[in-house]
Amino acid sequence: CLVYLNGDFLPLGEAKVSVLDRGFLFGDGVYEVIPVYGGRPFRLDEHLRRLDNSLRGIRMTNPLPDARWADIFGRLIAGVHDQYLYLQVTRGFAPKRDHAIPAEVNPTVFVMCSPIAPIPVSGVRAVTLDDIRWQWCHIKAITLLANVLLRQEAVDRGAAEAILVRDGWVTEGAASNVFAVIDGVLTTPPKSSDLLPGITRDLVLELALENGVPAVEQRIRVDDLKSAAEIWLTSSTREILPVIELDGVRVGTAEPGPLWSRMQAIYQAYKERLRSA
Ligand code: PMP
Numbered sequence: 373c374l375v376y377l378n379g380d381f382l383p384l385g386e387a388k389v390s391v392l393d394r395g396f397l398f399g400d401g402v403y404e405v406i407p408v409y410g411g412r413p414f415r416l417d418e419h420l421r422r423l424d425n426s427l428r429g430i431r432m433t434n435p436l437p438d439a440r441w442a443d444i445f446g447r448l449i450a451g452v453h454d455q456y457l458y459l460q461v462t463r464g465f466a467p468k469r470d471h472a473i474p475a476e477v478n479p480t481v482f483v484m485c486s487p488i489a490p491i492p493v494s495g496v497r498a499v500t501l502d503d504i505r506w507q508w509c510h511i512k513a514i515t516l517l518a519n520v521l522l523r524q525e526a527v528d529r530g531a532a533e534a535i536l537v538r539d540g541w542v543t544e545g546a547a548s549n550v551f552a553v554i555d556g557v558l559t560t561p562p563k564s565s566d567l568l569p570g571i572t573r574d575l576v577l578e579l580a581l582e583n584g585v586p587a588v589e590q591r592i593r594v595d596d597l598k599s600a601a602e603i604w605l606t607s608s609t610r611e612i613l614p615v616i617e618l619d620g621v622r623v624g625t626a627e628p629g630p631l632w633s634r635m636q637a638i639y640q641a642y643k644e645r646l647r648s649a
Contacts, residue, residue, distance in 0.1 A: 373452070376444050376483040384484065393480055395462025397469055399515030401480075402426035406457040407488070407608050408449050410647030413457060414608075416442065418571045422512060427461065429511040435461060435479045448485050456609060459483040460514060489609070493636070495616030495628050496532035498603070500594055501525055503536035503543050503566075510565045522546040533605055535597070535618070538566060542592040548607040549573040550592070552600035553631050558587040572606040579638050585631070602629035612636055 377387045394400035404423050407414040420438050427434055436444075445457055462480045463473065505518040523546040526534035534546040542561060544550055549570040551560045558580055563569050580587035597603065601624050603615035612635055614628035623629075628636075 373485050374448060375485075376448060376481070378481055381447060387482070387484075389480055389482070390465045392467065392469070393462055393465050394477070395460070395464075395480060395514060398463075398471070399513065399517070400430070401460055401462030401514045402430060402432075402512050403458065403460040403514050404512060405608050406445070406459070408445075408455050408457060408485075409453070409643055411449060411453045412646065413442075413445050413449070414643070414646065415571050415575065416445075418574065422569065422571065423459070423461075425510075426512045429508065430463075430513065431473065432461070432463065432479065435481055444483055448483060452485065454488050455485050456488060457483060457485055462514070491610050491613065492532070493614070493628065495614040495626075496605075497530060497617040498533045498535050498545070498605070498615045499526050499529050499531045499619055500537050500542075500597070501534040503538040505536070508565055509543065509567050510563070510569060512568060519546045531617075532613075533615075535603075535605075535615075537594045540594055541566075542594055542597050543567050544570075545605050545607075548605035548610065548613070550597075551576065551602075551604040551606060551612075552592055552597050553602035553629060554592070554596055554600050556586065556601075558585055558631065558635075559590050559592055560587075561591055562589040570606055570608075572608055572611065575642075576604075576606055576612060576635065576639070579635065579642060583634075583638050585635065585638075600624075602631055604632055604635075612639055 374381045375384050375387050404419050406419045424434050460482045464477045464479045466474045501522050522534040536543045544567040603623050605613045614632045616626045
């Protein structure tokens, strides 16, 4: 499978970036992960809008028009129906290592494909951890050290995800958004700089509205999460994942809940419709 790097399509092993790239030295860049189903990028416009917003958030402009992105994606995904696209835009190469942004710098643009991994739909364990990240979590920055350490802490404790808590309020997962079923209502924290505006999160809310599932965007106290009937994690790579154990305590009946089963069916039907459209 070929990758795209700064205008060229080439084998992964031949794609090389300078060690002076600001992405490497400072984590100075942003990224997107876009699922491809049936050979079509899923929720493409939404991902490209978020890319624009992330770039603007770090004082960059989108290096390519939407049509060019779509063209690159089309060439990379040819022949494989279901996979992910990973794209990364860094500030680019600068001859001198200096925190301040150089006046003249050209972005590094990289895109690759990766295979879809099976999703553990029978449910996963999660742990709550203190949200130690910076305060601009709405930007999909490649600077993921805190997320890496938090996810590893979760893995060390036998869990699949860390659910992050800031001042007693749930923000999101280390690489996912969080939903909880509280008093029969599907609840997720409202968008703010504390969390990434997940494309899957927005789709779940949209599908809930369309299908008469009661849902609200409302802050969740960690104590309310701990007594929630159901907890889900959402992301482009894991879709809607039920959490069956939180901090060693079972969630509901320790099985994927009834509302999850309903939303999972709705979500899969939506994917199928797009696949065959
Ligand atoms: N929050 C964080 C911190 C993430 O890294 C991700 C996925 N990369 C998400 C939420 C979920 O976003 P999406 O549904 O767009 O994949």
